Amino acid sequence: xxxxxxxxxxxxxxxxxxxxxxxxxxxxxxxxxxxxxxxxxxxxxxxxxxxxxxxxxxxxxxxxxxxxxxxxxxxxxxxxxxxxxxxxxxxxxxxxxxxxxxxxxxxxxxxxxxxxxxxxxxxxxxxxxxxxxxxxxxxxxxxxxxxxxxxxxxxxxxxxxxxxxxxxxxxxxxxxxxxxxxxxxxxxxxxxxxxxxxxxxxxxxxxxxxxxxxxxxxxxxxxxxxxxxxxxxxxxxxxxxxxxxxxxxxxxxxxxxxxxxxxxxxxxxxxxx
Amino acid sequence: xxxxxxxxxxxxxxxxxxxxxxxxxxxxxxxxxxxxxxxxxxxxxxxxxxxxxxxxxxxxxxxxxxxxxxxxxxxxxxxxxxxxxxxxxxxxxxxxxxxxxxxxxxxxxxxxxxxxxxxxxxxxxxxxxxxxxxxxxxxxxxxxxxxxxxxxxxxxxxxxxxxxxxxxxxxxxxxxxxxxxxxxxxxxxxxxxxxxxxxxxxxxxxxxxxxxxxxxxxxxxxxxxxxxxxxxxxxxxxxxxxxxxxxxxxxxxxxxxxxxxxxxxxxxxxxxxxxxxxxxxxxxxxxxxxxxxxxxxxxxxxxxxxxxxxxxxxxxxxxxxxxxxxxxxxxxxxxxxxxxxxxxxxxxxxxxxxxxxxxxxxxxxxxxxxxxxxxxxxxxxxxxxxxxxxxxxxxxxxxxxxxxxxxxxxxxxxxxxxxxxxxxxxxx
Numbered sequence: 001x002x003x004x005x006x007x008x009x010x011x012x013x014x015x016x017x018x019x020x021x022x023x024x025x026x027x028x029x030x031x032x033x034x035x036x037x038x039x040x041x042x043x044x045x046x047x048x049x050x051x052x053x054x055x056x057x058x059x060x061x062x063x064x065x066x067x068x069x070x071x072x073x074x075x076x077x078x079x080x081x082x083x084x085x086x087x088x089x090x091x092x093x094x095x096x097x098x099x100x101x102x103x104x105x106x107x108x109x110x111x112x113x114x115x116x117x118x119x120x121x122x123x124x125x126x127x128x129x130x131x132x133x134x135x136x137x138x139x140x141x142x143x144x145x146x147x148x149x150x151x152x153x154x155x156x157x158x159x160x161x162x163x164x165x166x167x168x169x170x171x172x173x174x175x176x177x178x179x180x181x182x183x184x185x186x187x188x189x190x191x192x193x194x195x196x197x198x199x200x201x202x203x204x205x206x207x208x209x210x211x212x213x214x215x216x217x218x219x220x221x222x223x224x225x226x227x228x229x230x231x232x233x234x235x236x237x238x239x240x241x242x243x244x245x246x247x248x249x250x251x252x253x254x255x256x257x258x259x260x261x262x263x264x265x266x267x268x269x270x271x272x273x
Numbered sequence: 274x275x276x277x278x279x280x281x282x283x284x285x286x287x288x289x290x291x292x293x294x295x296x297x298x299x300x301x302x303x304x305x306x307x308x309x310x311x312x313x314x315x316x317x318x319x320x321x322x323x324x325x326x327x328x329x330x331x332x333x334x335x336x337x338x339x340x341x342x343x344x345x346x347x348x349x350x351x352x353x354x355x356x357x358x359x360x361x362x363x364x365x366x367x368x369x370x371x372x373x374x375x376x377x378x379x380x381x382x383x384x385x386x387x388x389x390x391x392x393x394x395x396x397x398x399x400x401x402x403x404x405x406x407x408x409x410x411x412x413x414x415x416x417x418x419x420x421x422x423x424x425x426x427x428x429x430x431x432x433x434x435x436x437x438x439x440x441x442x443x444x445x446x447x448x449x450x451x452x453x454x455x456x457x458x459x460x461x462x463x464x465x466x467x468x469x470x471x472x473x474x475x476x477x478x479x480x481x482x483x484x485x486x487x488x489x490x491x492x493x494x495x496x497x498x499x500x501x502x503x504x505x506x507x508x509x510x511x512x513x514x515x516x517x518x519x520x521x522x523x524x525x526x527x528x529x530x531x532x533x534x535x536x537x538x539x540x541x542x543x544x545x546x547x548x549x550x551x552x553x554x555x556x557x558x559x560x561x562x563x564x565x566x567x568x569x570x571x572x573x574x575x576x577x578x579x580x581x582x583x584x585x586x587x588x589x590x591x592x593x594x595x596x597x598x599x600x601x602x603x604x605x606x607x608x609x610x611x612x613x614x615x616x617x618x619x620x621x622x623x624x625x626x627x628x629x630x631x632x633x634x635x636x637x638x639x640x641x642x643x644x645x646x647x648x649x650x651x652x653x654x655x656x657x658x659x660x661x662x663x664x665x666x667x668x669x670x671x672x673x674x675x676x677x678x679x680x681x682x683x684x685x686x687x688x689x690x691x692x693x694x695x696x697x698x699x700x701x
Contacts, residue, residue, distance in 0.1 A: 079311050090307045095295070101314035 001216060001230065003255040004238040004262050009204045012240050013047025016135070016202050018266040019236070020052060021061045023133050023198075029065035034103070036067050036125075038134030038193070039093075040145070041085045044202050045137060046092055053096040063099035067128055069121075071136060071145040071193075073107040074182040075114065075159065083173050084109070107157070107186040118157040118186055125192070134196035138203055141165055142211040142224030146187035153220065153228040155189030190228045199232055203239040212239060213246035275300050277309065278680065279317035283666075286329040286636050287656045291629050296328055298662045301679035305658040321695040323666065326674055329636045330654050331369025331663035332602045333643040335448060335557060336407055336498070336532055338374045339564030344574050345373040351386040356393075360400030362567060364684040366601035367673040369395055369663035370402035370653055372447055374561075377410030377421040384441040391445055395663065397681035402663070404647060405447025408440060409498065412462075413478035414452040417503040420578060420589050420596030421478065432461040443470040447647060450498040452479035453489035460492075467493030473646055475532075476514055478503040483516040490523055496646055497531040499561055500548060502539055502595075518552040530646045532559040533638075535609045536600035538585050542612035549613065549634070557646060558605045558639045563587050563597035602639055607671050610635040632671065666690060 006012050020037070029035040039045070055061035070085060079086040086106055094104060105124055111117035125131060136144050141163065147155060148163040162170075167181045174180040193199060203212050214224040216237065221227050229235040244252050280296040287294070297306040297317065309315060339345045341362045343355050356373065363371060373390050375383070387406060395402035410418075411427045412435075418426060429435045429451075440446070449472050453459055466472045476489055477498025482505075497504075497514055505513035512519075517529050535545055535558055549556055560566065565573045565582040572581050572590065579590035582599055589596050600608065613631040617623045644654025652661050662680035665673055676684040682692050 080305070080308060086311055087307065090310060094310060095306065101310045101316065104310075104314075106311075 001235045001237060002258075002262060003216065003251075004236070004259070005244060005252060005256055006238065006240055008240050008242075009047060012202055012204050012238050013045075013051055015238050015266065016045075016048040016200065017051030017055065019200060019238075020048070020133065020135065021055050022266050024061060024063075024066060027132065031065060034065050034067045034128065035133075036069070036128050036131045038069050038071065038131045038136070038188075038196060039089070040071050040136045040202075041088045042137050044204055045135065048135075048202060049092040053093065056097045063097045066099060067103040068099070068105060069125055069131060069188075070106040072185050072187040073109040075109040075184040075186060076182055077109055079108070079110065109182075109186055114159050114186060118159065121157045121186075121188075122192065125195075131196035133198045133200060134193050135200050135202070136193065136226075138201060138208060138211050138215065138226045139166065140169075140207050140211055142214050142226050144190065144193060144201070144226040144229075146185045147190050147225040149223040149225070151190060151222060151225050153222050153225065154191045156191050157186065157188045160185055160187050190225050194228060194232055198234040198236065199229055200236040200238065201226065201229070203237065203243045205240070206242040206245055208239075208243045209246040212237075212243050217247060217251060276318040277304075277315065279306070279320045280323050280328065281320060283323035283326050283328045285656055286327070286633060286640075289633060289637070291327070291633060296656065296664070298680040301662050301681075303656055303658055303660050303662050303664075320697045321692055322697050323695065326666040326668065326690075327632075327671075328656070328664055329367075329667055330640040330644075330656055330660075331401075331665050331676060331678065332367045332606070332639040333404070333654055334363075334368055334371040334560050334562075334602050334639075335496075335643045335646060336374050336409070336559035337371055337562045337566075338376060338597055340562055340566040342564055342568055342573065344564040345390070346375045346378055346382070346386070347574065348382045348385045351389045353389060353391070356390055356403060357399050360393075360395065360403065361683075363401050364676040364678065365673070365686075366567075367603045367606075367665040367667070367676055368401050368601075369665070369676060369678050369683075370404050372404050372407045374407040374409055377413065377418070377425040379425060380439045380441070383408070383439060387441060387445055392447075395678040395683075397678055397683040400683065401678065402653070404649075404653075406445050407448040407450070407475075408446055409450040410478060411439065412436065412451045412455055412458075413503075414454065414480045416480055417452070417478045417505075419478060419503045420580075420594055422578070429455050429457050429462055432457040433465045436462060436466075443472060446470075446472060448473045448475055448496065450475045450477040452476070452481060453492075453494065454479060454481040454485050459485065459488045463489055463492040463494055476504075476517075479514060480505055481514055483512045483514070483520065486514045486517050487520055487522050490517065490520075490527065490529060495528075495530060496557075497529065499534050499539070499559065500531040501544055502534065518548060518555065528555055528645070530555045530557050530642060532557050532561070534559060534561050534598050534600075535605045535612065536560075536585060536598040537608055538600075539595060539598060542608075542615055545609060545612040546616040549609075553634060555642070556634075556638045557642045558602060558609060558635075559643075560600060560602050560605060561597045562601075563599060566599050566601065568599075603671070603673050606635045606639050609638060610671060628669075635671070 027035050073085045077084045146160045171178045215226045278298040393403040474494040475496035475498045507515040610631045640654040644650040666675040675690040
């Protein structure tokens, strides 16, 4: 694992966006060789998306040959509902960039056969040769995507019932009316994320501190599903000072000491490995 | 093949605010690009760089007696060609829809002219949409006739039958201005006009008290013709029709709309602010323009009158009586914004308010509100998804840069704003 510790939310966003940009540009995607990118929703990636949009507008990055797979979508919400993850991705990213709409994949929470929808999604990822870089966040309960505590660490794309905590946390987007929040979602599994060639997780804020501690300093545990990434050969975690509040001083010092090396990996010239 | 157009690098007047967003057009309608992205999975065929322009819905004029030398009330001139000619010329004022207005005339004039001005969808080729006719008079109060001829005025002793005899048919009519204190108006005429003929009844050229005005609104009237002009002035013990802006016996859901001529001549800017502060959602900018609109100083015809244009004023020849305005609707929007600006005392927020709130409110007074009067606010006067693609480009001072009707460019101030020059390479 590489743990990048930066100052605050803004720097996490900038670092994350620069990393994505560098990965795509170094890959030199083309019509025959597309870059497959996994994407999250939620408040954490909003700053990263804003930065990516700036890169596209400055012509430093193009999504022309990038294919995206989102992590999840609510069940039963129409695509154009203002709180659907389709709307979120349109508003924060897709409407501002040059991506081909045919290269955008988001689970359809209104599909007539949800199980078939999930299987087709897994197949679509396989058809594209797997995911090059999966970007994600974590919940306060350590979940990655909607893989709530207790989800199998080998799970695939499926329907999940949302935990009470998650529903409560989301009520603020539904007029603070807990009854309006969807109770189920379609989500990629822990196993699906683990299959990606590289995974990058963005973590910001004190509310995520315990989750970060459990994810990287405790053992792999299905109650904190992001901890499965300890077994991934290429796991990059970007966090800010506040998110490190529950980590051992030793852990923080160790990774801060490596920042010189880490910063090279987002430099524009291609010197880093 | 129907093409998908994307206008970008612009600020939109939408949802009562100024927002940075693209405008997507197809088949002459404003459409939702998110739906296109996820359902049809296509991108725009043609993209236009709007160079930072402000995009607003096209202006709608509910009271205009003529323009560019043409008089809608003249039976001699009345023709479809004349109407279309004016409709095309009005696009240079940012007007994409209007209601040609006919002043008090003789029955033979109505019966000749009314059938000619039919409702008509606008286009780049034929100019602004014709939304119906506004018949202003002759059932109005003699003491408040303004520029209307005394010998043409009529009374409604026999109720609606008198109106039918006078006008002939209401088929092409959208709005009627009448004085509610005339016999049978409240009891018989107004309810019938609203229920049976689907007209917008407007109160004006009247000596009505507030009480009479309220009863007229309860009977179905919904508009006031050029507030302050040709009615009793506001009095603190007898507010008159002006009092309708605050009145309480009306249900809370009843919005009373009122026309206002904001040409710096007919209404003092303090009066504009007063009305706006009391009832901002009902304010409708109208030109009440005379045929001289668009022409330099001189003498012109209107109805059976001679009018004299001098600077910003138009008066009946030989008198000081104002007989209508020669400010374009685009200028009225600018004057209203200035009036709101002049009334803002808080120096700290004045720039912020001027660049957003005042702009939005002035534009809505010429777009959303007139559309609401005619119950067409889903199609016209808005940039919401599904509405007709009638819109205008404006600069920071709210000068008109270009006018589009049904998605096609109908007018442009200079070549710089021609869509051929704005088009960027397609991203296909």
